[in-house]
Amino acid sequence: SQTIHQWPATLVQPVGSPLSLECTVEGTSNPNLYWYRQAAGRGLQLLFYSVGIGQISSEVPQNLSASRPQDRQFILSSKKLLLSDSGFYLCAWSAGTSGFYNEQFFGPGTRLTVL
Amino acid sequence: DQQVKQNSPSLSVQEGRISILNCDYTNSMFDYFLWYKKYPAEGPTFLISISSIKDKNEDGRFTVFLNKSAKHLSLHIVPSQPGDSAVYFCAVVNFGNEKLTFGTGTRLTIIP
Numbered sequence: 001s002q003t004i005h006q007w008p009a010t011l012v013q014p015v016g017s018p019l020s021l022e023c024t025v026e027g028t029s030n031p032n033l034y035w036y037r038q039a040a041g042r043g044l045q046l047l048f049y050s051v052g053i054g055q056i057s058s059e060v061p062q063n064l065s066a067s068r069p070q071d072r073q074f075i076l077s078s079k080k081l082l083l084s085d086s087g088f089y090l091c092a093w094s095a096g097t098s099g100f101y102n103e104q105f106f107g108p109g110t111r112l113t114v115l
Numbered sequence: 116d117q118q119v120k121q122n123s124p125s126l127s128v129q130e131g132r133i134s135i136l137n138c139d140y141t142n143s144m145f146d147y148f149l150w151y152k153k154y155p156a157e158g159p160t161f162l163i164s165i166s167s168i169k170d171k172n173e174d175g176r177f178t179v180f181l182n183k184s185a186k187h188l189s190l191h192i193v194p195s196q197p198g199d200s201a202v203y204f205c206a207v208v209n210f211g212n213e214k215l216t217f218g219t220g221t222r223l224t225i226i227p
Contacts, residue, residue: 009156042219044206045217090159103149111156
C-alpha cells in the first residue's frame with residue numbers, strides 16, 4: 001500500500017531564517033506530487049506540483065521554492081522566511097497516469113509558525 | 116479571483132439530523148467535483164466525488180448533488196454523527212488536469 005510522509009510535524013522559525021520541508025511517498029512510482037498551503041481562515045492553495053524528477057510548476061509567485069531530487073521525494077524550501085509564510089503545509093500525491101483525473105492523497109501536514 | 120466558494124464558514128447541526136454543505140464554482144469547464152474532509156492537524160481525506168455527467172452520487176450516509184446550470188455542488192450527510200465534525204472542502208478539476216482547486220472550507224459541528 002502507498003503511504004506519504006511529511007516532516008517535521010510542527011516547526012517554529014524566526015523571520016529571515018531558511019526553511020526545508022520534506023515529503024516522501026512509498027509504495028508507488030512516478031507519482032505526481034503537490035505542495036499546498038492552508039493559511040489561517042483560508043482554503044487550500046496549490047503552491048507547486050511536479051509530474052517528474054526535476055519538473056516543477058509554480059502556481060503562485062511567492063517566497064518559496066520546490067525541488068524533486070528523487071522520484072518519490074518532494075522538498076519545499078525558502079531562503080528567508082516571512083511572517084506571511086506561516087500556515088499548514090500539505091504534501092499530496094496522485095498516480096501519474098495522464099488522460100483522466102486521479103485522486104490525490106494527502107500527507108499529515110506540517111504546521112509552520114514564523115515569529 | 117475565487118473560482119470555488121463555500122459561503123458558509125461554519126455550520127452546526129444536531130446529531131441525527133441532515134447536514135447540508137454548499138459549494139459554488141464559476142468555471143463551467145470544470146468537470147469533476149470532490150469533497151474532502153479534514154480533521155485538525157491532519158491532511159484532508161477524500162470523501163466522495165461526482166463527474167459532470169451525473170447529478171447525484173450516493174455513498175452510504177453521504178450524497179453529493181451537482182447542479183451544472185447553477186454551478187452549484189452540495190454534500191448531504193444523513194444522519195449526522197459526532198464523528199462528522201470536521202472541516203469540509205469542496206474541490207474541482209478539469210478533465211485531464213491534475214490540479215485541484217479547493218474551496219475555502221466549511222467547519223461542520225455536530226451537536227450531540
